[in-house]
Amino acid sequence: MLGMIFESVFFSWLSIATLLTYFIYWYSTSTFNYWKEKGIPYLKPTPGFGNTRRMFFKTSFAEQFKIFYDxxxxxxxxxVFQFRSPILxxxxxxxxxxxxxxDFPYFQDRRVSFNEKKEPLSAHLLNMRGNQWRRLRAKLTPTFTSGKMKMMFSLMNECAEELTTFLEVHASRNEDLEVKEVMAKFTTDIIGSCVFGLKCNSLKDPDSEFRSMGRKVVEPSLNNVVRRLLSLLVPILGIRVLPWEVTQFFISAVRETIKYREQHNIVRNDFMQQLIQLKNQEQVRDDEILDKGNLKKEFSTNGISLPTKNGENVAENIVFTDSRLASQAFIFFLAGFETSCTTLSFCLYELAVNPDIQTKLREEVDVTLQKFGGITYDAVHSMRYLSKVIDETLRKHPPAANITRVVTQPYTIPETSAELEKGIRVVIPVYAIHHDPRYYPEPDRFDPERFCEEAKSLRPHFTYLPFGEGPxxxxxxxFGLLQTKVGVSVLLSNYEFSVCEKTKQPLDLDPKSFITSAKGGIWLKISRRSSQK
Known part of the structure; x- marks a missing residue:
C-alpha cells in the first residue's frame, strides 16, 4: 500500500516537473522565430541564453558585440537574442x-527602466524618457556650454596641480603605478569640485568618501554584476542596484550643499548652481523651455510632433525633489569620473607603448605652454595633436562599447518590409565599428593621424561614436574632453611614462565591467622627465 502511494506521489511530482520544464523551455524559446519571420539575418540562439552566453564573465560586452558584428x-x-529578447x-x-x-523620435529612449521609489538616484537624465527627458535635457544643457567650461577650468587646473604633487614622489623613485586608480582619484577630485563645490582630497586621503562611494558603484564585483543583470533582465523584481549607503550619501551631500549655499548666499559657476536654479526657479511656460536653442527642431521631425496645448509645444512637468536633484549630480559624478579616468589611463598606456607618439605630443605641450605661459583654457584647446591623440584613444578604447536605443513606436526599416514593434532594442556596436578595418585600417594600431582633417573627410559619417550622436x-x-586634455597636458609636461614588467600587452578587457575597462588595471612606470633628472 505504501509503495503504491509513493509511486503515485512520485509520478505526480514527475509530471509537474516535466510540465514546468516544458513551460520554461517554451517560454525561453518562444521568441526565437522573431528575426526569421522579419526576414532579417540572425544568429541561431540557444535555449536559456540566446546568443549571449559568453557575456557571463567570459567575454566583455565590447568583444561580444564585435563577434556579432563580424x-x-x-x-x-x-x-541576435539576449536570453529571449530580440536585439537588432x-x-x-x-x-x-x-x-x-x-528618425530619432522612433528611437528616443534608452533601454534602462527605473523604479524611482526603490532606487531614488535612478531618476537622472540618462534614464529619463520621452517628454520628461526633453524637458530635463533643455534645462541642464546650459551647464555644459563652452563658456561654462571656461569658468570651471581653474577648478580643473587646481586638481591637476595636486596630481603632479602627488605623483612627484613616485616619479622620483621610477615606480610602477596602477594608473587607472590614480586617474580615478584625479577625476573624482575634479567632479567633486566642479559638481559639488567640495574638496574631495581623493589623492591625499585614501579613505576619501567620494572615492569610496565611486568604488562601491563601479567595482566589477560578482555582487554588482549580478544585481545589474537582474535589474535589467527582470525589472519587475525591483532589485536595488546601488548600495543604500551610496544613495544616502549623495542625497545628503546635495541637500547639505544646497542648504549651505542658500543660507550664505554663495554662487559658483558649477553644476550645483544649475541644480539650485532648477530648484528655485518659478514655473515657466513649457513651450518656452522647448523652444530654447534648436530643441523644437530636433524633436519634431518626420511628421512626429510633440504634445501640444493651444497649438504650442509642451512637455511633462518635472518636480525637482532633493532626490531628483541628487540623481542628476550622481550621474554626472559617476559618468564624469569613470569614463574620463578610463580614457586617461588608456591614453597613458598607448603613449607608453608608443614612445615616439609620446615624444611628439610632449613637444607640442612644451611649445604651447611656453607660448601661453602655462596650462590655460586657450592653451589646451590650441593643441591639435593632443586632440588627435585623445580622439584615437576614444576610437580604440571607447568607454561606451555599445549604444542602446528602444523603439518607441512601430518602425519599418527603410528598403525592407520588416517592422520593428514598440519595445524592441536596437544596439549600435561602437567598439566593433571603431575596429572595422574598412574605416580604420589596422584597427589595433594606435595612430593619431587617423584624425587629421584629410583622413576624417574620407570616412563615412557615424563611424566614430564615442559620445553618441544626435539629440x-x-x-x-x-567637460569630459576638457578634463582629459588637462590631465594629459600636465602629466606629459612633468613626467615620462613607459612600460614595466607588470604592463600587459595587449590588454585584456574586463568581462565584468559595464564600460570598456582593462582587466587587472593598467600598470606603467612613471619617471621624471629626462631634463629634470
Missing part, C-alpha cells in the same frame, strides 16, 4: 544615422 560582414544589420544590431552608418538623428548624445562631452 559574423555578418556585408549586411546592414542583423538580429545595426552595422550600416546610414541606418545608424536614421536611428540617432533622422541624445553625451551632454557632458565638452
Amino acid at each position: 559574423k555578418f560582414d556585408g549586411e546592414r544589420f542583423c538580429g 544590431v545595426v552595422r550600416d552608418p546610414d541606418i545608424i544615422k536614421l536611428v540617432m538623428v533622422k 541624445r548624445n553625451c551632454i557632458g562631452m565638452r
Whole structure:
C-alpha cells in the first residue's frame, strides 16, 4: 500500500516537473522565430541564453558585440537574442544615422527602466524618457556650454596641480603605478569640485568618501554584476542596484550643499548652481523651455510632433525633489569620473607603448605652454595633436562599447518590409565599428593621424561614436574632453611614462565591467622627465 502511494506521489511530482520544464523551455524559446519571420539575418540562439552566453564573465560586452558584428560582414544589420529578447544590431552608418538623428523620435529612449521609489538616484537624465527627458535635457544643457567650461577650468587646473604633487614622489623613485586608480582619484577630485563645490582630497586621503562611494558603484564585483543583470533582465523584481549607503550619501551631500549655499548666499559657476536654479526657479511656460536653442527642431521631425496645448509645444512637468536633484549630480559624478579616468589611463598606456607618439605630443605641450605661459583654457584647446591623440584613444578604447536605443513606436526599416514593434532594442556596436578595418585600417594600431582633417573627410559619417550622436548624445562631452586634455597636458609636461614588467600587452578587457575597462588595471612606470633628472 505504501509503495503504491509513493509511486503515485512520485509520478505526480514527475509530471509537474516535466510540465514546468516544458513551460520554461517554451517560454525561453518562444521568441526565437522573431528575426526569421522579419526576414532579417540572425544568429541561431540557444535555449536559456540566446546568443549571449559568453557575456557571463567570459567575454566583455565590447568583444561580444564585435563577434556579432563580424559574423555578418556585408549586411546592414542583423538580429541576435539576449536570453529571449530580440536585439537588432545595426552595422550600416546610414541606418545608424536614421536611428540617432533622422528618425530619432522612433528611437528616443534608452533601454534602462527605473523604479524611482526603490532606487531614488535612478531618476537622472540618462534614464529619463520621452517628454520628461526633453524637458530635463533643455534645462541642464546650459551647464555644459563652452563658456561654462571656461569658468570651471581653474577648478580643473587646481586638481591637476595636486596630481603632479602627488605623483612627484613616485616619479622620483621610477615606480610602477596602477594608473587607472590614480586617474580615478584625479577625476573624482575634479567632479567633486566642479559638481559639488567640495574638496574631495581623493589623492591625499585614501579613505576619501567620494572615492569610496565611486568604488562601491563601479567595482566589477560578482555582487554588482549580478544585481545589474537582474535589474535589467527582470525589472519587475525591483532589485536595488546601488548600495543604500551610496544613495544616502549623495542625497545628503546635495541637500547639505544646497542648504549651505542658500543660507550664505554663495554662487559658483558649477553644476550645483544649475541644480539650485532648477530648484528655485518659478514655473515657466513649457513651450518656452522647448523652444530654447534648436530643441523644437530636433524633436519634431518626420511628421512626429510633440504634445501640444493651444497649438504650442509642451512637455511633462518635472518636480525637482532633493532626490531628483541628487540623481542628476550622481550621474554626472559617476559618468564624469569613470569614463574620463578610463580614457586617461588608456591614453597613458598607448603613449607608453608608443614612445615616439609620446615624444611628439610632449613637444607640442612644451611649445604651447611656453607660448601661453602655462596650462590655460586657450592653451589646451590650441593643441591639435593632443586632440588627435585623445580622439584615437576614444576610437580604440571607447568607454561606451555599445549604444542602446528602444523603439518607441512601430518602425519599418527603410528598403525592407520588416517592422520593428514598440519595445524592441536596437544596439549600435561602437567598439566593433571603431575596429572595422574598412574605416580604420589596422584597427589595433594606435595612430593619431587617423584624425587629421584629410583622413576624417574620407570616412563615412557615424563611424566614430564615442559620445553618441544626435539629440541624445553625451551632454557632458565638452567637460569630459576638457578634463582629459588637462590631465594629459600636465602629466606629459612633468613626467615620462613607459612600460614595466607588470604592463600587459595587449590588454585584456574586463568581462565584468559595464564600460570598456582593462582587466587587472593598467600598470606603467612613471619617471621624471629626462631634463629634470
